[in-house]
Amino acid sequence: MPSPDRRRFLSSAVLGGSAVAGATALGSLAPETAFAAPRIDLDPGARDPNFAEGRITAISGSLLKVSGSDKALHRIYVTHGTSVWKLRPTTFDEIKVGDGLYARGVKMPDGALAADAVWVNIVNMDASITAIDSGRLHLDHHGGKVVGHVVNGTTAAVYNHTPAISDLSGLQVGKHVKVIGAWRPDTNEVDIATVYAGI
Amino acid sequence: MLEWPASVQPLFVGGTLLWSGGLKVLGRSARRAAERSALPSLVGEDRALAAYRLTGALELALAAVLLLPPAYVAETAAAAVLGAGFLGYLTYAKVVAPDSSCGCLSKRRTPVTWRAFARAGLVAAAALLGTQADVWWGGGPPLTAVLLVAEVAALVALSPEVDGLWLLPLRRLRIRMRHPLADRSFEMPLESSLQQLLASPAYQQVSPLLRSGLRETWDEEDARILCYTAEYDGTAATAVFAVPLRHYSPEEVRVALVDESTESTLLVNA
Numbered sequence: 001m002p003s004p005d006r007r008r009f010l011s012s013a014v015l016g017g018s019a020v021a022g023a024t025a026l027g028s029l030a031p032e033t034a035f036a037a038p039r040i041d042l043d044p045g046a047r048d049p050n051f052a053e054g055r056i057t058a059i060s061g062s063l064l065k066v067s068g069s070d071k072a073l074h075r076i077y078v079t080h081g082t083s084v085w086k087l088r089p090t091t092f093d094e095i096k097v098g099d100g101l102y103a104r105g106v107k108m109p110d111g112a113l114a115a116d117a118v119w120v121n122i123v124n125m126d127a128s129i130t131a132i133d134s135g136r137l138h139l140d141h142h143g144g145k146v147v148g149h150v151v152n153g154t155t156a157a158v159y160n161h162t163p164a165i166s167d168l169s170g171l172q173v174g175k176h177v178k179v180i181g182a183w184r185p186d187t188n189e190v191d192i193a194t195v196y197a198g199i
Numbered sequence: 200m201l202e203w204p205a206s207v208q209p210l211f212v213g214g215t216l217l218w219s220g221g222l223k224v225l226g227r228s229a230r231r232a233a234e235r236s237a238l239p240s241l242v243g244e245d246r247a248l249a250a251y252r253l254t255g256a257l258e259l260a261l262a263a264v265l266l267l268p269p270a271y272v273a274e275t276a277a278a279a280v281l282g283a284g285f286l287g288y289l290t291y292a293k294v295v296a297p298d299s300s301c302g303c304l305s306k307r308r309t310p311v312t313w314r315a316f317a318r319a320g321l322v323a324a325a326a327l328l329g330t331q332a333d334v335w336w337g338g339g340p341p342l343t344a345v346l347l348v349a350e351v352a353a354l355v356a357l358s359p360e361v362d363g364l365w366l367l368p369l370r371r372l373r374i375r376m377r378h379p380l381a382d383r384s385f386e387m388p389l390e391s392s393l394q395q396l397l398a399s400p401a402y403q404q405v406s407p408l409l410r411s412g413l414r415e416t417w418d419e420e421d422a423r424i425l426c427y428t429a430e431y432d433g434t435a436a437t438a439v440f441a442v443p444l445r446h447y448s449p450e451e452v453r454v455a456l457v458d459e460s461t462e463s464t465l466l467v468n469a
Binding site for chain 1: 247310357362363367370371374378379380381383385386387388390391393394395410411412413414416417419422424426427428435437439440441447453454455457459462464467
């Protein structure tokens with residue numbers, strides 16, 4: 001299905017329209033169905049087989065070759081059902097060699113991971129703001145300098161656990177913040193997705 | 200010619216050494232500061248704290264003879280040697296242990312940067328100038344006080360440890376007058392829709408079926424559409440959520456489970 005038609009179909013399915021005929025109402029979704037997903041029991045301390053992390057060393061077709069920080073090598077398949085996060089929800093072609101990733105999915109018999117979700121270059125860091133200029137936060141992260149880029153249309157701020165807004169004028173120099181963002185590989189720069197701050 | 204500016208240098212260098220030596224000897228977090236510095240790789244883990252304290256004691260002793268009369272050339276000469284030695288130590292730290300803290304004038308962790316070099320250079324140069332003094336600093340003309348203030352200002356400007364006392368308040372003031380990030384367009388950020396989604400009964404009912412993270416999102420008139428991959432009755436499906444775009448009411452969030460391969464809707468909340 002071409003993309004605009006597909007989106008129209010999905011929108012009308014949820015917002016109401018002809019496509020809903022024949023569907024089960026959510027009320028009948030029994031807990032047994034909802035929780036029927038197979039549970040995986042792990043020994044404490046065992047490596048989670050359904051998780052992988054590392055730097056991407058090669059991309060061939062829909063296969064990512066990843067070198068883990070513990071030197072483990074992973075092969076990760078990305079399908080059309082895989083979610084890809086790189087600063088925002090995005091598509092497979094945004095993934096580049098050299099990116100870091102976290103992937104969650106299902107281990108296949110051949111040892112590769114069929115990914116359900118992939119987070120590319122995601123960072124979560126505590127820092128304090130040392131300076132603000134137009135489009136950038138200068139951050140001190142445990143003594144190291146990090147430049148946080150504000151991305152129009154994406155960067156959001158959460159003040160005191162209230163709903164996220166795009167207004168960043170509550171950020172103050174000297175204050176502590178938590179930043180979720182996408183690292184620019186091999187630099188000390190991140191693009192900011194969300195910054196959590198107190199006012 | 201050099202006598203009057205030289206005469207005040209023992210006071211400046213002595214004061215600086217009093218600050219840094221006192222911190223090394225009496226500071227409560229001296230152990231941590233020593234561990235973070237480049238000393239462990241220079242003298243070994245076990246001797247780092249002892250070396251750190253010894254340096255501090257040396258600095259204090261030198262500070263005492265510099266600040267008290269009479270003035271001997273040997274005192275400032277020793278301070279100049281110490282300053283040169285410290286420049287050497289910084290170079291070592293930068294080359295061998297670039298992640299270490301300089302461990303100089305505060306318990307705060309401060310990486311070695313050009314400011315650390317400039318500051319050490321300032322102290323060494325002041326000490327060198329001080330060797331030209333022939334009288335104790337107590338008897339200098341009033342102009343020496345101006346020079347002293349300028350030197351202290353330069354020392355403070357080059358000390359990242361005290362940025363919190365002057366630089367950050369200055370930046371805070373500038374931002375209070377005009378915030379550089381104030382003129383951004385108003386848009387409902389995705390994060391806000393996600394917060395609303397996670398709080399919604401619809402999401403809580405369906406979440407055990409979800410397999411992926413957020414796959415794609417777009418805006419319809421009053422709703423933001425969010426798609427996830429789900430598994431329902433053993434088949435792959437797409438969970439489509441509609442979250443109110445312009446107001447916060449999680450109970451209004453709607454969901455449909457759709458089989459995209461057959462273009463059929465499996466489940467909706469009505």
